[in-house]
Amino acid sequence: MTEIAQEKSAASGMGPGRFLPPPPLFLLQPVLRRVVRRVADLHPSLFDRLGPHRSAHFVIDARGLPFVLLLVPDPGNLQFRAIARRAEPVSDARIAGGFFDLLGLVDGAEDGDALFFSRDLDITGNTEAVVCLRNALDDVEGSIAEDVAGLFGAPGRAVLAALRRAGDRRGSGS
Amino acid sequence: MRPELVCPAGTPAALRTAVDAGADAVYCGFQNATNARNFPGLNFTPDELAQGVEYAHARGTKVLLAVNSFPTAGRFGLWRDAVDMGARFGVDAVIVADIGVAAYVAEHRPDLRLHLSVQAAASSPEAIRYYVREFGVKRVVLPRILTIPEIKEVKSEIPCEIETFIFGNHGLMVEGRCSLTNYATGLSTNMDGVCSPAAQVHYDKEPDGSVATRLGDFTIDRFGPDEQAGYPTICKGRYLAPNRDDAYYAFEEPVSLNLARLLPQLIEAGVEAFKIEGRQRSRAYVRQVVGAFRTAVDQVLAGQEPELADLVALTEGQKQTQGAAASKKWR
Ligand code: SF4
Numbered sequence A: 001m002t003e004i005a006q007e008k009s010a011a012s013g014m015g016p017g018r019f020l021p022p023p024p025l026f027l028l029q030p031v032l033r034r035v036v037r038r039v040a041d042l043h044p045s046l047f048d049r050l051g052p053h054r055s056a057h058f059v060i061d062a063r064g065l066p067f068v069l070l071l072v073p074d075p076g077n078l079q080f081r082a083i084a085r086r087a088e089p090v091s092d093a094r095i096a097g098g099f100f101d102l103l104g105l106v107d108g109a110e111d112g113d114a115l116f117f118s119r120d121l122d123i124t125g126n127t128e129a130v131v132c133l134r135n136a137l138d139d140v141e142g143s144i145a146e147d148v149a150g151l152f153g154a155p156g157r158a159v160l161a162a163l164r165r166a167g168d169r170r171g172s173g174s
Numbered sequence B: 001m002r003p004e005l006v007c008p009a010g011t012p013a014a015l016r017t018a019v020d021a022g023a024d025a026v027y028c029g030f031q032n033a034t035n036a037r038n039f040p041g042l043n044f045t046p047d048e049l050a051q052g053v054e055y056a057h058a059r060g061t062k063v064l065l066a067v068n069s070f071p072t073a074g075r076f077g078l079w080r081d082a083v084d085m086g087a088r089f090g091v092d093a094v095i096v097a098d099i100g101v102a103a104y105v106a107e108h109r110p111d112l113r114l115h116l117s118v119q120a121a122a123s124s125p126e127a128i129r130y131y132v133r134e135f136g137v138k139r140v141v142l143p144r145i146l147t148i149p150e151i152k153e154v155k156s157e158i159p160c161e162i163e164t165f166i167f168g169n170h171g172l173m174v175e176g177r178c179s180l181t182n183y184a185t186g187l188s189t190n191m192d193g194v195c196s197p198a199a200q201v202h203y204d205k206e207p208d209g210s211v212a213t214r215l216g217d218f219t220i221d222r223f224g225p226d227e228q229a230g231y232p233t234i235c236k237g238r239y240l241a242p243n244r245d246d247a248y249y250a251f252e253e254p255v256s257l258n259l260a261r262l263l264p265q266l267i268e269a270g271v272e273a274f275k276i277e278g279r280q281r282s283r284a285y286v287r288q289v290v291g292a293f294r295t296a297v298d299q300v301l302a303g304q305e306p307e308l309a310d311l312v313a314l315t316e317g318q319k320q321t322q323g324a325a326a327s328k329k330w331r
Helices: A003-013 A025-042 A046-055 A099-106 A112-117 A127-138 A144-151 A153-173 B012-020 B046-058 B076-089 B099-108 B125-135 B148-156 B180-185 B260-268 B283-301
Strands: A058-063 A067-072 A079-084 A093-098 A121-125 B004-008 B025-028 B062-067 B093-096 B114-116 B139-141 B161-169 B201-205 B211-215 B218-223 B256-258 B273-276
Touching (some): A025 A046, A025 A067, A025 A144, A046 A127, A093 A099, A093 A127, A099 A112, A099 A144, A099 A153, A112 A121, A121 A127, A121 B201, A127 B201, A144 A153, B004 B012, B004 B283, B012 B025, B012 B046, B012 B283, B046 B062, B046 B076, B076 B093, B076 B099, B093 B099, B099 B114, B148 B161, B148 B260, B161 B260, B161 B283, B180 B211, B260 B283, B273 B283
Parallel strands (some): A058 A093, B004 B025, B004 B273, B093 B114, B161 B273
Antiparallel strands (some): A058 A067, A067 A079, B161 B256, B201 B211, B211 B218
């Protein structure tokens, strides 16, 4: 691995710890529920693009966080939960990437194919479900990250701005 | 003449992004086999296309509807409906590959501008003149197999506009005639509109961090832990052969076309429209690539040296090529 690639992969794996010390999982669950509800309410058309994969179980592994996220994007049974790594559930598809890369994807700032080409994004399981989810999220106008930040008012937006700056610094550094 | 920048739109949000980034025209398709990017979760419902046309036209951008796959017997209605809906919504042209679809447009929608898709693989003046004469084709999208002098020569012998690809995925098989996916999966790129259907693509991560890519029952590549990856298409796979020590790229390497440096020569050769590939890509890709080429084309037209943004991070395998435009060698 080149020095640049090493720096990049170390930075990609870095969590947002400086900004968000991870709270205990039971405190996180209601927040995640609100987040996914908010996104679903704002963007109902997102579910149409998922087609038959609405009931798929996606595990999202933001490297560097002490937990993984389980997403079931089914409007009738919407789930978004943090689960300890040692208890990772069986899933239909698994998406793993650096925290800032995944943030870039939901912020409309990063290209999923480019992250895949550079090996910063790992996909296993049902590839079609992942492609559908990627396309559905990419069709959301504006930024999901902004929608979520807006849920927490000015402090939420300040955290997003800080994370974006950190992501940019990481990008320009690599 | 000011060349048109023709940009990809896989979703309504990508369409708006391309329009806002300076596209002169966007191309898009419906959510079915009528277009050659029939990927899951991609493309437009009829309502979305109608709204997309409204958005683009309000900002002076054209919408080109890709109806560029080949109907098989008994399925023609799907292609006819796609053309009719496009006409009803006021698209500026339909891009077709099949002679039956071209004939339908010529006979039933004579006011609808007809572009010949790259999928038709018309590369000789004789073939192109045939489409112009028989169906009234106004523009041909040239296959990516011609050098710039060849493009210039073709241009001098045809009575229609030329569109060439300038950026994006680069599959060197003759467009519209590749059956590699069909062989491996039973689905046809040309008739079902999808190369390497995602439902049959599998990535198997191995303990050492390498990833094996499978399409159907075939392993088509294996990337080491730190190796760049490419699209899971057979043409970009690596294969073992009896006379080779290691797996090798039998057809083509993962690489993207980038003709940014050749824009002045392409304009000089008489190319009327520049096409950016990537309906399957994200808004982030559309924003960056369209923005970069908007700036570059405008600078060339103003007689300035174009500033070429670095787009390598968006390319397949993080490698770029000028393809056949620069050399007739296979790679
Ligand atoms: S296998 Fe390659 S050349 Fe054939 S259709 Fe797919 S991308 Fe094109």
